[in-house]
Each structure stands twice: as C-alpha cells, then as structure tokens.
Amino acid sequence: MSDEGTAMLDAQIDWEAIRRAKNFFAKGPAGESLHQLGRRVAGGRLMTIERVGDQHWGALTGILLMDDALIRILVRETDPTSYRTRCILHEFGHVLCGHKRCTALTAVPSPADDGSLLDVLRGNAADKSARAYLCTRPTHEIVGERTAEEIARLGEAHLLKPQFNLDERSWAVA
Amino acid sequence: MTILQQLALVLLTASFLLRLRLLGQPASAWRIAFSPPAIYPWLACGVGALAILTQGVVWPQQQLDGLLGSSNVLKLVQDMLTVLAFTLCAWTALSVDENRMTRKSTVSQLIQLVLMEIALVVSFALTTDRGPTDYLFVEHQQGRPAVWLFGSIYLLEMIYVTFLMLRGIRGRRATPYRWYRIGGYAVITACTLELFDLSTSHFAPIAGLRGIGRALFDPVFYPGVVAIVATIVSFTVAPWLRERSVRRHLEDVSATIERHDLIAPAPCDRAVERLADAVTIVRNAHVQDPIKLSASELDDLNRAEAFLQLKFGYALDQDHERITRINPGQAR
Numbered sequence: 383m384s385d386e387g388t389a390m391l392d393a394q395i396d397w398e399a400i401r402r403a404k405n406f407f408a409k410g411p412a413g414e415s416l417h418q419l420g421r422r423v424a425g426g427r428l429m430t431i432e433r434v435g436d437q438h439w440g441a442l443t444g445i446l447l448m449d450d451a452l453i454r455i456l457v458r459e460t461d462p463t464s465y466r467t468r469c470i471l472h473e474f475g476h477v478l479c480g481h482k483r484c485t486a487l488t489a490v491p492s493p494a495d496d497g498s499l500l501d502v503l504r505g506n507a508a509d510k511s512a513r514a515y516l517c518t519r520p521t522h523e524i525v526g527e528r529t530a531e532e533i534a535r536l537g538e539a540h541l542l543k544p545q546f547n548l549d550e551r552s553w554a555v556a
Numbered sequence: 557m558t559i560l561q562q563l564a565l566v567l568l569t570a571s572f573l574l575r576l577r578l579l580g581q582p583a584s585a586w587r588i589a590f591s592p593p594a595i596y597p598w599l600a601c602g603v604g605a606l607a608i609l610t611q612g613v614v615w616p617q618q619q620l621d622g623l624l625g626s627s628n629v630l631k632l633v634q635d636m637l638t639v640l641a642f643t644l645c646a647w648t649a650l651s652v653d654e655n656r657m658t659r660k661s662t663v664s665q666l667i668q669l670v671l672m673e674i675a676l677v678v679s680f681a682l683t684t685d686r687g688p689t690d691y692l693f694v695e696h697q698q699g700r701p702a703v704w705l706f707g708s709i710y711l712l713e714m715i716y717v718t719f720l721m722l723r724g725i726r727g728r729r730a731t732p733y734r735w736y737r738i739g740g741y742a743v744i745t746a747c748t749l750e751l752f753d754l755s756t757s758h759f760a761p762i763a764g765l766r767g768i769g770r771a772l773f774d775p776v777f778y779p780g781v782v783a784i785v786a787t788i789v790s791f792t793v794a795p796w797l798r799e800r801s802v803r804r805h806l807e808d809v810s811a812t813i814e815r816h817d818l819i820a821p822a823p824c825d826r827a828v829e830r831l832a833d834a835v836t837i838v839r840n841a842h843v844q845d846p847i848k849l850s851a852s853e854l855d856d857l858n859r860a861e862a863f864l865q866l867k868f869g870y871a872l873d874q875d876h877e878r879i880t881r882i883n884p885g886q887a888r
Contacts, residue, residue: 420882429882443843459878462861464832465839535822535836539829542868544798546730546791552652553732553791555598556574 396529399479403533406478407540413548416467416541423474428452431470433459444469446476453477471537475530560778565613567785568605572598574792592662593651597788600644604785607637612691621689628693632680635710636673642717642743643669645784649724672713679706694754695770704758711751718743721784732790739783746777798867802827805863808856809834816847828868835860 410419420429427450434456445456455473457466544550575598578589588594610620610630621630647665682702690696694707722740725733753769756762806827813820813834818841821833838857841847849857 417880417882421884424882424884426884428884431880431882433878443840461843462839462858462865464835464861464864468832468836535829535833538832539824539826542826542828542832542864544795544868545866546794548652549728549730549733550791550794552593552648553597553788554795555571555601555788555792556577 394525394528395532396479396525399529400532400536403475403478403536407536410540413543414541416470419537419541420470420474423477424453429455431455431457433457433466436460444473446473448477467541468534468538471534471541472530474537475533476526478533479526479529481526481530558774558778560774560782561608561611561613564778564781564785565605565608567782567789568601568608571601571785571788571792572605593648596644596648596651600641600648601785601788603637603644604641604781607634607641610634610637617691618689626689628686628689629680630689631693632676636676639672639676639710639713639717640669642714642721643672646717646720646724649721652725652728672717675709675713676706679709682706692770695767698754698758701758704754707754708751711747711754714747715744715751718747730791732787732794735783735790736787739780739787742776742780742783746773746780749773749776799827801863801867802831805856805860806831806834809838809860812838812849812853812856815853816841816849818847828864831860832864835864 406422407419410422420431423429430452432454436458443458443461447454447456455470457469461469575589578585589598609615610633611617612620617630618626621628624630624633643665647662650661650665679702683697683700683706684702686693686697686703694703697703698707718740722737725736749769750773751769753767757766809831810820816838818837821830821837824830824833835857838849838853839861842849842854842857
C-alpha cells in the first residue's frame with residue numbers, strides 16, 4: 383500500500399477512542415482472561431457470546447446486538463478459536479466506543495433455518511431500540527470499523543500472556 | 557559419588573550461573589532479579605550446589621572436613637545447607653500465588669527456618685567425640701542418643717519442608733510440576749525410610765531390616781533432587797523455546813503475507829503480538845476477500861493459530877459451549 387494510502391487510512395481512526403481503550407485495558411488485573419475482560423466491557427449489563435452455524439455468514443466475521451440491558455455477540459461457529467477471539471474483541475471495541483449507529487440490517491440475506499444467524503437477527507430486528515452491527519474486517523474505510531479493529535488488536539496484546547506466566551516468572555532463574 | 561549427585565550438581569550450578577546473563581541489562585532488571593521472591597529459586601540452586609559439594613563430589617570430604625577441624629562438622633554444614641535450599645524452594649512455591657505468601661507469612665517462614673537451623677546446631681553440639689571424618693557418621697554412630705537425635709531432627713525437618721514445597725504448588729497445573737511432585741514425594745519417601753531405619757536401629761533393631769533405609773536413601777533422594785531441579789530448568793528455558801517457536805511461525809505466516817501482497821502486521825513490542833496480527837491478516841483475507849492459499853500456506857496458518865491457542869490460551873472460559881453468558885459482577 384502507498385504511504386499516501388496508509389496516511390489516509392490512519393486519519394480514519396478515532397484516536398481518542400483508542401487512547402481510552404488503552405487506559406481501559408491497562409486497568410485490568412494481571413493475567414486477565416477474555417471472560418473477565420468481557421465482564422468489564424459489559425459494564426453492568428449481561429453479555430452473551432454465541433457461536434452460530436456457518437450458513438449465511440458469507441464475509442461477515444461478527445455481529446453485535448446491544449440494548450441497555452443486554453449485549454449479544456455472535457461469532458461463526460466454525461472459525462478457529464484464536465480468530466473467533468479476535469472477532470469477539472472487535473465487538474468489544476464497538477461496545478467500548480459506544481457506537482450507536484445501526485447499520486446494514488436491511489442488507490441481511492433471506493431467512494434461514496431455525497437456530498441460524500438470521501433467526502437470531504430476526505428475533506432482534508423487531509426491537510427498534512437494539513443497535514446492531516454487522517461487522518466485516520477493515521479492508522474498507524469506515525472509521526468505526528477501523529477503530530474497533532485497532533481496539534481488538536490492543537485487546538489481543540493485553541490478553542496474550544503465556545498460559546503459565548506466573549509460574550515461569552516465579553521459578554525461572556534467568 | 558553417584559552419577560545422580562554429579563548430575564544434580566551440574567544442573568544446580570548451571571542454573572545458578574545462568575543468572576549472570578543479566579550482566580549488561582539495566583539496573584532495574586538486577587533489582588527485580590535479586591529481590592524476593594525472584595531471588596529464592598536462584599539462591600536455592602546456589603545453596604543446593606554447595607550442599608552437594610560437601611558430599612565430596614569435587615573435593616574429597618576429608619579435605620573439606622579438614623578445614624573445619626576433621627570432626628564431621630561438615631555433616632552439620634551439609635544438613636543446614638540442604639534444609640536452607642529446600643526451604644527456599646518452598647518459599648518460591650508459596651510465592652507463585654501471592655495470596656499465599658503475605659508479609660506476615662514471610663516473617664513466620666523466616667522464623668521457622670531460623671528455628672530449624674538452631675535445632676540442627678544445638679543437637680549437633682550435643683554429639684561429642686564424633687571421631688574422624690566419616691561420610692556415614694550418623695549411621696555408624698546411631699546407637700548414641702545424641703547422634704540419633706541429630707540425625708532424626710534433620711530428617712524430620714526435610715520431610716516438613718518438602719511438604720511445604722508440595723503444598724505451595726497445590727492446584728497449579730503447569731506440566732513441569734509433574735516432575736516437581738515426583739521429586740518431592742521421592743525426597744519424603746527417602747527421608748521417611750531413613751528415619752525409620754535410624755529409629756528402629758537405635759531403639760528396637762529388626763533383624764533383616766537394618767540398613768535398608770540407608771541403602772535406599774541415595775537411589776531415592778537424589779533422583780528426587782534432580783526432578784525438582786529439572787522443574788526449575790524447565791520453567792527457565794520455556795520462555796526461550798516458546799519465543800523461538802513464535803518467530804518460526806511468524807516467518808512462515810509473514811511469507812504468506814508477502815506472497816499475496818497483503819498489508820504487513822503493525823510494528824509491535826512483542827513478536828507474539830505481531831504473530832497474532834499476521835494470523836488475523838491472513839485469515840481475514842481468506843474469509844473476506846478469498847485469496848487462494850496453497851495447502852502448505854493453510855497448514856502454516858492453522859499451525860500458527862493452534863500454537864497461539866495452546867501456548868497463550870486466551871479463549872473464553874467455556875469455549876466449548878455454544879452460548880457463553882457473562883453475568884455482571886459474577887465471582888470467578
């Protein structure tokens with residue numbers, strides 16, 4: 383990508399939101415798990431993270447449905463665990479940014495079988511107070527998506543600790 | 557001296573000297589490395605190596621005991637060093653979980669150590685006319701109450717401290733602890749057998765059993781020591797090996813990124829963050845804007861993802877469940 387192209391993309395990130403997210407992660411306990419982080423992100427609301435089957439996902443990577451009491455994050459069931467985690471962190475990014483705009487529900491494909499992604503969305507579409515994001519990866523240039531992805535990268539760095547970090551730090555002699 | 561004693565000495569000395577690699581690092585690194593609790597395992601290695609040296613592994617015991625008056629004072633030094641080395645291991649184990657080693661318990665542990673060492677010195681002082689240097693001084697003179705007392709106090713202290721070591725890692729799951737537990741139980745078994753042998757021989761000799769505890773002590777005790785030291789070595793080298801694997805996976809995935817002209821991962825402080833980013837970039841391109849990955853490229857990607865998951869495990873707590881509920885304020 384050209385330097386000009388990179389500069390243009392850099393301008394399309396909410397750096398203030400990134401700074402707040404960095405502080406947010408820094409306040410977490412040492413060795414914080416994804417589950418514990420989710421509870422902090424939810425800020426008093428119930429959060430569910432649901433693995434939904436493969437049908438109709440297409441290029442989507444995650445979906446966030448949010449109201450004042452509940453945050454629902456949907457990810458594709460068949461994605462590898464580490465990729466699914468990144469998708470979840472991306473949705474956490476949207477929650478932390480407080481994004482309110484409802485996007486692309488009209489772009490949802492036609493209904494499908496029970497338990498599928500679309501049934502879940504149908505169940506929520508009737509609730510106009512729900513804010514929904516259909517999230518794709520940041521090859522396009524929407525500020526919210528790029529910001530959420532940068533927050534996901536920071537979240538991943540925060541979580542990426544060796545599994546037995548405490549033990550290694552205690553026992554290692556060099 | 558047995559090959560196990562020599563192996564234990566080599567491992568302990570190497571582990572102790574490894575910390576010298578900090579030379580050339582900032583003073584802050586030294587401050588951390590030589591403050592509690594980081595200093596405990598390092599000191600345990602150094603003290604343990606000294607204790608084995610008193611066994612005559614490098615210099616004959618006669619020579620070493622000669623420096624102390626040739627009246628088996630070396631045996632006292634050996635026992636005090638061994639108790640200290642194991643106690644330092646116990647403190648390390650207790651320090652892994654910060655909740656177990658509070659300031660109050662640190663003072664309590666220090667008092668226990670001082671009392672144990674005083675008990676050894678006092679009981680040894682009661683053993684007069686010990687005779688010339690003898691590797692099996694306690695066993696050969698166990699008929700004397702003072703010698704029996706000295707020997708028994710040492711073995712009881714070793715059993716106690718080793719129990720502390722095992723209790724300190726209660727509930728911890730890292731694989732190297734498997735050897736640590738085996739080593740701990742071996743030490744306890746060896747000391748218990750020796751104590752039984754010492755006591756029965758002193759009070760009520762049992763024909764046919766005399767000397768069995770002594771005969772079994774070295775073959776059981778020293779493998780236990782080697783297993784415990786192997787745990788320390790394992791935790792020491794694990795980060796190096798893991799970092800090498802991170803860089804190897806990063807090379808493989810970065811090659812895929814280059815071949816398909818994708819955006820390079822952002823600069824990161826740690827190689828593992830760069831790897832996680834690289835994996836996401838390739839997986840995104842595979843999902844969103846389908847690039848055709850060759851079988852080996854897909855294999856590299858899958859292996860990198862599996863490695864991240866195994867070594868850095870940051871999935872949801874109930875990742876196998878279809879729906880994970882995160883309740884507000886849930887105690888975990």
